[in-house]
Amino acid sequence: MRSVPKLVKSHATIIWVSSAMHAAVNFGQYPYACYIPNRPTMSRQFMSELYTIVGISLIEVLSTHTSDEVYLGQRVSAEWSRDERVIEAWNRFSGKLKEIEKNIARLTCEISLKNRRARSYEVYAFDRIAQLRL
Numbered sequence: 001m002r003s004v005p006k007l008v009k010s011h012a013t014i015i016w017v018s019s020a021m022h023a024a025v026n027f028g029q030y031p032y033a034c035y036i037p038n039r040p041t042m043s044r045q046f047m048s049e050l051y052t053i054v055g056i057s058l059i060e061v062l063s064t065h066t067s068d069e070v071y072l073g074q075r076v077s078a079e080w081s082r083d084e085r086v087i088e089a090w091n092r093f094s095g096k097l098k099e100i101e102k103n104i105a106r107l108t109c110e111i112s113l114k115n116r117r118a119r120s121y122e123v124y125a126f127d128r129i130a131q132l133r134l
Helices: 004-018 020-027 049-062 084-109
Strands: none
Touching: none
16 A cells, blocks of 8 residues: 555455445345245255255354354453554544444434335444454
């Protein structure tokens, strides 16, 4: 990286792919993908019992949250950094996430806006988006 904006863009891309995009692709797919007729490429011929079980098991594993996941804006322990600047930046980031989530909830309930009469898309709720584990 030869400039700060390029570094920021690459980090933002990594964060997006490993968090919100991952949550949208994986966690919301079980109700749809485990019903085999919804996947016509899989049902062009009869699948063996083994491949049916493997396919459904794979989708179930990919779409399930684990008990030890840490979600976007959260930390496992308060002692993850001693650098005060890093902690302040993290607190600002977490605060902005909370503001964004409140704004999404408020806009979802705003009846005067188009297509706002249902619950918000929960897959993208920050407390349901797991962080990348290194």
